[in-house]
Amino acid sequence: MNTSDATPGHLSLMGILRTSWHIWRKDLLIELRSRVLLNQILPFAVLVLMLFAFALDGDSTTLEFFAPGLFWVAVLLAALLAIGRSVATEQADATMDNFRLGSSSPVAVFFGKTLVILTQLLVLEIVLAVGVIVFYGARLSEPLLFVSTSVVATSGIASAGTLYAVAISKLGVRETLLPLLLMPALVPVLIGATRAFGDALGTAGVNGWQWLGLLGAFALAYLTLGALVFGSLLEEN
Amino acid sequence: MTTPTEVENPRSEPAAAADFFAVNSIADASVSTGSATTKVLGWLTLAGLVVLLVFAFIISPEDSRETADGAIIGQFDAVRLLYLHVPAAVFAYVAFALTGLGSIIYLWKRSRWWDHVAHSSAEIGVVFCGVTLLTGVIWGRPVWNTWWEWGDVRIVTTLLLFLIFVGYLAFRSVPSEPRRQARNASVLAIIGALNIPVVNRSVEWWENRTLHQQSTLEELKIEDATLLTLMIGFAVFGLMFLWLLIHRFRVAWLAEEVEQHGLKQALRRRREEAQREAMVS
Numbered sequence: 001m002n003t004s005d006a007t008p009g010h011l012s013l014m015g016i017l018r019t020s021w022h023i024w025r026k027d028l029l030i031e032l033r034s035r036v037l038l039n040q041i042l043p044f045a046v047l048v049l050m051l052f053a054f055a056l057d058g059d060s061t062t063l064e065f066f067a068p069g070l071f072w073v074a075v076l077l078a079a080l081l082a083i084g085r086s087v088a089t090e091q092a093d094a095t096m097d098n099f100r101l102g103s104s105s106p107v108a109v110f111f112g113k114t115l116v117i118l119t120q121l122l123v124l125e126i127v128l129a130v131g132v133i134v135f136y137g138a139r140l141s142e143p144l145l146f147v148s149t150s151v152v153a154t155s156g157i158a159s160a161g162t163l164y165a166v167a168i169s170k171l172g173v174r175e176t177l178l179p180l181l182l183m184p185a186l187v188p189v190l191i192g193a194t195r196a197f198g199d200a201l202g203t204a205g206v207n208g209w210q211w212l213g214l215l216g217a218f219a220l221a222y223l224t225l226g227a228l229v230f231g232s233l234l235e236e237n
Numbered sequence: 238m239t240t241p242t243e244v245e246n247p248r249s250e251p252a253a254a255a256d257f258f259a260v261n262s263i264a265d266a267s268v269s270t271g272s273a274t275t276k277v278l279g280w281l282t283l284a285g286l287v288v289l290l291v292f293a294f295i296i297s298p299e300d301s302r303e304t305a306d307g308a309i310i311g312q313f314d315a316v317r318l319l320y321l322h323v324p325a326a327v328f329a330y331v332a333f334a335l336t337g338l339g340s341i342i343y344l345w346k347r348s349r350w351w352d353h354v355a356h357s358s359a360e361i362g363v364v365f366c367g368v369t370l371l372t373g374v375i376w377g378r379p380v381w382n383t384w385w386e387w388g389d390v391r392i393v394t395t396l397l398l399f400l401i402f403v404g405y406l407a408f409r410s411v412p413s414e415p416r417r418q419a420r421n422a423s424v425l426a427i428i429g430a431l432n433i434p435v436v437n438r439s440v441e442w443w444e445n446r447t448l449h450q451q452s453t454l455e456e457l458k459i460e461d462a463t464l465l466t467l468m469i470g471f472a473v474f475g476l477m478f479l480w481l482l483i484h485r486f487r488v489a490w491l492a493e494e495v496e497q498h499g500l501k502q503a504l505r506r507r508r509e510e511a512q513r514e515a516m517v518s
Contacts, residue, residue: 163428167421171411181404184397185428221431229424232344235417 016108023099023112027086028119036085037120045078045124049131063136068197068204071132072190075125076157080179082120083161086113087169096169096234106231110162114226117158125150132201141202149200149212153193156219160185163226166233188218270487278480285473292466293320300463315379320466322372324474325365326395332362332478333402337430340423349493352419355426356409357485359402361478366399401429415493 031037052070056062063070090096090113099109129146132138140146164182168174196211198204294317301311339355342348373392374384387393405425409418 163424167424168408170417171408171413173411177404177407177411180400180407181425184400184404187397225428225431229344229427232420233424235420 016105016111019104019108020112020115023109024115024119027089027113027116030089031120037082037123041078041081041085041120042124042127044081045074045128046131048074048077049128049135053135060137064138065203067132067136067138068201069190069194070136071128071197072153072193074128074131075121075154076183076186076190078124079117079121079157079161080182082117082124083158083165083182084175084178086117086120086162087165087174091169096166100234106234107227109234110159110166110226110230111223113162113166114155114158114223117161118154121154121158122150125154138201138203140200142200142208145196145208145212146200149193149196149208149215152212152215152219153189153196156189156215156222157186159219159222159226160189163222163230163233166230189215192218268491270484270491275480275483278476278483282473282476282480285469285476289320289466289469289473292462292469293317297462297466312380315376316463318372318376320470322369322376323467324470325372326369327471328474328478329362329365329369329398332358332365333398333430336362336402336405336426340426340430343419343423344427349415349419352423353486353489353493354482355423357482357489359405359409359426360485361481363399363402363406365474365478366395366402370396370399398429405429415496 049070052066052074053063056066096109100106129150133140161182164185165174165178168177168181171177192211192215195204195206196208196215199206199208199211297317297320299311299313300316301309301313303309335358336355339351339358342351343355370392373395377386377392378384385392405422408425409422411418
């Protein structure tokens with residue numbers, strides 16, 4: 001994006017926040033009307049929890065012990081769908097180009113899209129949390145750590161996801177390419193969030209707050225990186 | 238149809254560097270990726286490989302030592318795999334670092350030259366990384382008594398690095414507008430390259446459950462002949478990397494030239510057609 005053409009108002013902190021807010025509102029409005037998250041992605045995530053139970057012979061001890069990891073794998077699989085969907089909604093009418101024409105700051109677009117995915121995944125995680133408590137018999141021993149881990153780890157997933165998804169958004173093969181690119185990058189989040197949840201659900205004798213620090217560093221790194229390079233990704237040739 | 242005399246060059250690369258990687262004009266029928274430099278490099282690599290094999294299999298000893306109670310322990314012949322494993326690992330990392338560097342420079346200078354370097358280097362890096370993993374797995378069976386150890390942070394993160402760059406190459410293999418592809422691939426490569434320090438420091442960062450020895454080289458615990466063989470391994474892999482990189486770079490360069498050439502030809506043909514139509518009417 002050619003910043004010299006944009007009015008200073010769009011580049012100020014308030015301008016960025018305002019644009020992010022508008023994008024967030026727009027996407028949630030689309031969700032309220034289309035109900036793709038509610039009717040498709042959410043049931044899929046619950047289905048994944050069920051598949052794990054079948055794969056692990058429905059053994060309640062095993063399921064409770066591995067509940068943290070299974071929870072986050074379910075989140076990652078559902079996140080792929082949510083992220084793909086988030087970019088697809090922009091692709092249909094080439095709205096990403098319109099953002100540029102409207103001289104929106106790329107940073108604002110990045111934060112807006114990240115915030116949308118963050119919100120959607122957090123809603124999904126509330127359902128999944130109930131799922132692992134009911135289906136797997138998980139017990140919440142540190143609620144504050146549980147909630148902080150969810151928010152911080154999901155920020156990492158949402159920011160990295162937005163970055164990768166937009167990088168490949170113009171390709172015909174984006175649905176098949178996204179998992180290959182995104183999943184290896186998210187492995188640190190899976191490890192960190194599983195360990196932190198192990199502490200929060202009382203299944204692992206580790207200090208979950210230290211792992212939360214790693215997750216925070218990851219999220220911060222991707223948010224910074226996204227803010228730096230998102231402009232290049234949105235550029236027209 | 239006449240051959241166009243000159244294809245204008247829209248790129249802005251450093252003149253000396255471009256000269257080093259220079260290829261003949263696409264109009265030349267006998268175009269090749271070989272040159273005096275690559276021939277020398279190629280022969281040196283080949284000779285080096287022979288020397289490396291002789292050192293690895295004949296001159297260097299097997300790894301064994303006697304413990305206080307008289308038992309013989311060590312890696313025995315399996316140690317010979319390390320002369321392939323360690324240099325391949327090091328140059329896989331070098332290759333990915335170069336891809337990261339090339340991508341940063343591409344985003345900064347927008348020079349296609351650096352984009353080709355980044356792409357070529359990543360391809361070689363993936364091959365070297367594959368060799369590293371394969372030799373590591375084969376070596377692990379007799380020495381660690383397991384093909385794979387999920388608790389070992391270094392092999393797990395190397396596999397991850399391998400997959401990240403396989404993804405990068407998958408992205409590059411999808412046809413799309415060249416400049417957009419170069420730009421977005423650069424972003425992907427930079428993110429991928431940022432994983433290298435994580436890989437390197439992972440032993441310290443994550444749980445210290447590694448089976449890997451802590452930098453045997455630094456402590457100079459290994460035998461002279463072993464150390465020398467390893468050094469030869471580094472030199473040979475360095476030459477091989479450079480040799481492959483130059484050839485792969487030239488292939489990428491020529492592929493782009495062909496594409497542009499084809500487009501120009503098609504435009505010219507269409508223009509001639511339009512002129513003929515105009516004259517007829």
